[in-house]
Structure formats: structure tokens, C-alpha cells
Amino acid sequence: MKLGKYSFGIGDRFAHQGQAQLRAIIKANETGLDINPVWNKSNREHIYVHTHPSDVRSEADAAIAALDFKGKYFVDADHINLKTVEPFVETANFFTLDVAAFIGKPSSDAEIAAFVASSQKYLGELKIPGIEKPIHVTEALLKEVAGKFLAAVQHASEIYAYLATKKDKESFITEVSMDEVDSPQTPVDMLFILKMIADKGIPAQTIAPKFTGRFNKGVDYRGDVQQFAREFEDDVLVIDFAVKEFGLPENLKLSVHSGSDKFSIYPIMGDIVKKHGKGLHVKTAGTTWLEEVIGLAKAGGEGLALAKEIYANSHDKKDELCAPYLDVIDIDGSKLPSVEEVNEWSSEKFVDALRHIPTNPEYNPNFRQLIHVAYKVAADLGEKYISLLDKYSEVIGQCVEENIYERHLKRLFRL
Numbered sequence: 001m002k003l004g005k006y007s008f009g010i011g012d013r014f015a016h017q018g019q020a021q022l023r024a025i026i027k028a029n030e031t032g033l034d035i036n037p038v039w040n041k042s043n044r045e046h047i048y049v050h051t052h053p054s055d056v057r058s059e060a061d062a063a064i065a066a067l068d069f070k071g072k073y074f075v076d077a078d079h080i081n082l083k084t085v086e087p088f089v090e091t092a093n094f095f096t097l098d099v100a101a102f103i104g105k106p107s108s109d110a111e112i113a114a115f116v117a118s119s120q121k122y123l124g125e126l127k128i129p130g131i132e133k134p135i136h137v138t139e140a141l142l143k144e145v146a147g148k149f150l151a152a153v154q155h156a157s158e159i160y161a162y163l164a165t166k167k168d169k170e171s172f173i174t175e176v177s178m179d180e181v182d183s184p185q186t187p188v189d190m191l192f193i194l195k196m197i198a199d200k201g202i203p204a205q206t207i208a209p210k211f212t213g214r215f216n217k218g219v220d221y222r223g224d225v226q227q228f229a230r231e232f233e234d235d236v237l238v239i240d241f242a243v244k245e246f247g248l249p250e251n252l253k254l255s256v257h258s259g260s261d262k263f264s265i266y267p268i269m270g271d272i273v274k275k276h277g278k279g280l281h282v283k284t285a286g287t288t289w290l291e292e293v294i295g296l297a298k299a300g301g302e303g304l305a306l307a308k309e310i311y312a313n314s315h316d317k318k319d320e321l322c323a324p325y326l327d328v329i330d331i332d333g334s335k336l337p338s339v340e341e342v343n344e345w346s347s348e349k350f351v352d353a354l355r356h357i358p359t360n361p362e363y364n365p366n367f368r369q370l371i372h373v374a375y376k377v378a379a380d381l382g383e384k385y386i387s388l389l390d391k392y393s394e395v396i397g398q399c400v401e402e403n404i405y406e407r408h409l410k411r412l413f414r415l
Contacts, residue, residue, distance in 0.1 A: 001172060001173055002251060003036060003072075003074070003094075003173045003205045003251060004072055005034065005251070006035045006281075006413075007038050007074070007279075007282075008025060008038065008408075009038045009039075009040045009078075009259070009283035010022075010038065010040070010404070011039075011045075011284060011287070011288060012041070012056075012059065013378075014292070014378070014379075014389060015059040016386075016389045016390075017288050017292070019066055019067060020401045021063070021288060021404060022037055022064070023397075023401045024403075024404035024405035024408075024409060025037045026067065027409075028405060029071065031413075031415050033413060034071060035409070036072045037069075037071075037074070038073070038075070038076050038094055038283075039059065039073075039074070039075050039076065040056075040075075040076035041053070041076075041078055042078040043087075043088075045078075046087075048379055049375065049376075050379060053087050053092060056075050057092070075091060075092050075093055076092060076096055076175075077094065077096065078096050079098040080097065081101075081159060082155070082159055085159060085162065085163070089166045089167065093173065094173040094175070095174055097176050097177060098177045098180070099153070099155045099156045099177065099178060100179065100181045100210075102155045103148060103149060103178060103181055104147075104151075105152070106147075106151065111146070111150055115142065115196065115199075116139055116142045118195075119195065123138065123139065123142075128191070128234075128238055129241060130237040131237050135188055135191070141188070145192045146196075149189065149192070153193065153200055153202075156176050156197070160174055160202050173206070174203055175204065175205065175206040175207065176193075176204045176208070177208040177255070177257065178193070178207075178208065178210060179208045179209060179210045179211075179215075179257040179258070180328075181210050182327070184209070184211055184231075185209040186231075187235050187238045189209075190207075190235055191238045191242060193207075194238070194246060194248060195245075197246075198246035198247060198248050199246075203248075204248065205251055206252070206254070207252065207255060208255035208256070211228060211231060211232065211256075212224070212231055213227075215257065215328060216328055216329050216330050217260070217373065218287060218356065218368055218369060219356065219365045220262060220358065221262040221263075221264050228265055229268045229272070233276075235254055236254065236272055236278050240278065251279060253279035253280055254278075255282075256269065256280070256282045259283050260284040261287060263358075266408070267411060270411075270413050284404070287403060288400050289372070289378075290354065290368065290372055291399040291403050292389060292400070293310060293378075294354050294355055294399050295392055295395045295396030295397075296389075297347050297350040297354070298347055299392040299395050300347045302388065303388055303391075303392050304347050304350065306381075306385065307350060308342055308343055308345070309381075310371070310378055310381075311342050311370075311371065311374075312339045312343070313377045313380075314371060315336065318331075318336075321370070321373045321374050321377070322373055324373075331366045331370055332366050335364065335366045336364075336366050336370060353367050353368075354368055356407065
């Protein structure tokens with residue numbers, strides 16, 4: 001199974017927006033692109049929302065059939081490890097192997113020595129085509145990289161080996177994810193991580209590194225945009241070299257996690273992969289959940305009332321809701337509106353505060369990030385929430401489609 005050149009992860013917490021998401025992909029593909037939609041949902045999200053991985057497969061298949069989509073599409077077991085993979089085996093055909101927790105875990109002296117010995121040909125000044133400055137490779141550097149990443153790649157190989165006993169190796173896509181850590185991986189790290197992946201026989205088609213800068217949930221990139229551009233392009237060139245040098249899948253490409261709403265770097269990423277003729281995978285995480293709340297607020301009446309109730313409950317449970325996401329949110333509590341203030345808002349005021357249009361003076365990124373991590377609050381409302389998703393499906397669907405196409409795909413591919 002081969003992932004297309006461009007793929008776009010479309011997370012959907014409550015499995016109601018599959019058709020709206022797919023309409024946005026179809027609209028982009030009508031411009032001449034061929035973007036593969038990838039429905040993704042993590043084990044944590046399933047636990048919070050009380051769903052099962054098979055629900056994601058059902059949603060994806062139903063949307064594909066309803067819109068008569070003829071392209072490739074995938075269902076991603078997002079951020080799984082050996083302890084959480086089993087429920088996803090039957091229905092997923094894309095597996096994001098999350099090994100970030102194993103970065104820095106010890107490997108044996110013998111394993112490190114074996115890696116260093118296998119890398120002797122790269123000692124000295126290693127020139128990567130397209131990268132101006134050669135990489136100065138020493139045994140000390142090789143030992144450092146091995147000590148940091150060998151255990152993580154070993155865990156990835158164990159997850160992949162398990163999957164290979166349960167599924168036909170040709171029936172699924174493998175991604176290796178190392179993004180949920182404090183320190184970014186450099187292009188030099190990337191090169192030797194890819195060698196480890198190849199050495200372990202993992203046919204990775206995407207790799208998700210930790211980039212420089214902040215990739216907070218649902219808001220724009222925060223960091224030095226030019227530094228990101230250099231790092232991203234170097235990573236693309238390293239992957240191109242690694243594919244040829246280590247025999248990795250020829251369509252191996254970068255995967256950008258927490259990719260939703262990274263508006264300032266979308267054109268940069270799109271231009272770089274186009275320049276080098278390479279692919280790209282972007283995960284949009286919970287952007288669709290936010291559009292559901294926006295759609296409810298826009299609908300007014302009981303929809304707006306429920307949106308306000310979700311915020312009130314989120315405000316009261318802020319610390320609990322934020323705890324699992326501290327590495328990917330940055331909320332200034334002093335800039336959150338009070339529950340009493342929000343209860344007085346009009347539909348327009350609520351929508352403007354939540355919708356990610358930075359030029360709108362009402363936009364509040366702190367408010368947006370809190371709602372982003374508060375989907376458990378909606379899940380706890382149960383049928384009360386789901387019934388209004390159904391009742392206001394038209395306005396919500398329009399919000400979801402517009403968000404993915406107008407604010408994401410158009411920026412990424414300069415449509």
C-alpha cells in the first residue's frame with residue numbers, strides 16, 4: 001500500500017463531519033491536486049469520547065460512499081504504542097508509531113557500538129546534495145545520536161513487527177512519530193534516525209519529527225519562521241538522500257503534527273516540497289471539533305447556549321483539561337474571559353473570539369486553545385451535544401468545509 005504524494009489528516013472527535021471534511025479535499029483536488037484524506041483519532045481521544053476505532057472506519061467509508069470519492073483514503077491509528085495498538089489493528093490501514101517517550105532511554109553498549117560500526121563510511125565531511133554546509137560526522141556524534149534515538153527506533157520496530165504478524169505488510173502505511181518531546185531533532189539527527197529505521201526494516205512512508213518552534217494546538221506557529229524554513233528544507237533534502245542511501249520507501253515524506261492552523265508556515269512548507277518535488281503529510285488534529293462549537297454558536301438559540309455551557313464547564317476544569325496537553329498549548333489564564341462575560345456574548349462575538357482569523361480584533365487564542373482541549377466536556381454532555389450536531393448539521397458542515405479548504409488547503413498549496 002502506497003501513500004500518495006500529498007495527504008491530509010482530518011481528525012474528527014465525534015465522527016460527524018466526514019462528508020464536510022471530504023468536500024474540502026475534493027474541492028482542492030478539483031484544482032489538479034491529488035490529496036489523500038486520512039481520518040485520524042488517537043487512543044486518548046477514543047477514551048475521552050467513548051468511541052472505538054471501528055467508528056472512524058465507519059465514518060470514513062460512509063463519507064467516501066456518499067460523495068463517490070475515487071481517490072485513495074486512509075484511517076490512521078494515531079499515536080499508538082505496543083500497549084494501545086490492539087483495538088486499531090482490524091480497521092486501521094495507517095499506523096502512527098509514537099515512540100517519543102523512548103527518546104533518551106538507554107540502549108546497551110553493544111547496540112550503540114554496532115550502530116557506530118555500521119556508520120563508519122559516513123565519518124568525516126558528509127555532503128548532502130542541496131545542503132550547502134557539509135555535516136561533520138565523528139564517532140562521538142554517532143554515539144550521541146545512537147544513545148538518544150536507538151531505543152525509540154527499537155520500540156518502533158517492535159510495534160511494526162507486531163502489526164506484521166496481524167496484517168499483510170502490504171496492507172498498511174507506517175509512520176514513525178517523534179514529535180511530542182521538548183527538544184527538536186536536527187537534520188543531522190534525522191539522517192541517522194532514518195538509518196536506524198532502515199536498519200530495523202521499518203518501511204516508513206512518513207516521519208514526524210519535532211521541529212524548532214511551538215506547534216500549539218489550534219493556533220499559529222510560534223517561532224522564527226526563517227529558521228523553520230531552513231530546517232524544514234534541510235529535512236526534506238536529508239530524506240531524499242536517506243531514501244537513496246538506505247533503501248527506504250521512495251515516497252517517504254515529512255509529517256507535520258499539530259499542523260492545524262500553522263498559517264504562517266503553510267506557504268513555506270508547500271513551496272519547499274513543490275520546489276523539490278516531494279510529498280507532505282499534515283495532521284489537522286482537533287480543528288474540526290472547534291468548528292463544531294463555532295457552528296453551534298453561529299446557529300444561535302440552543303446552539304449558542306450549549307457553546308456557552310461548554311466554555312463554562314471548560315473554564316471550571318481548566319487545569320484538568322490542559323494537563324495532558326501542556327507541551328502543545330500556551331494559555332494565559334489572565335486573558336481568558338470570565339464565564340459571566342461569555343454568557344452575555346452574542347453569536348457573532350462568540351464566533352469571532354473562537355474562529356482563527358488573527359486579523360479580527362475579537363479573536364482570542366487563549367479562549368481558542370482552552371476550547372480545543374475541552375472536547376471531553378462535550379463528550380460528557382452525551383446525547384445533548386450529539387443531538388445538536390445533528391440538528392445544526394448544515395451550518396456546522398459549512399464551517400468545517402470552509403475551515404479546511406479556505407484557511408488550510410488554500411494557504412498550503414497557494415490555491
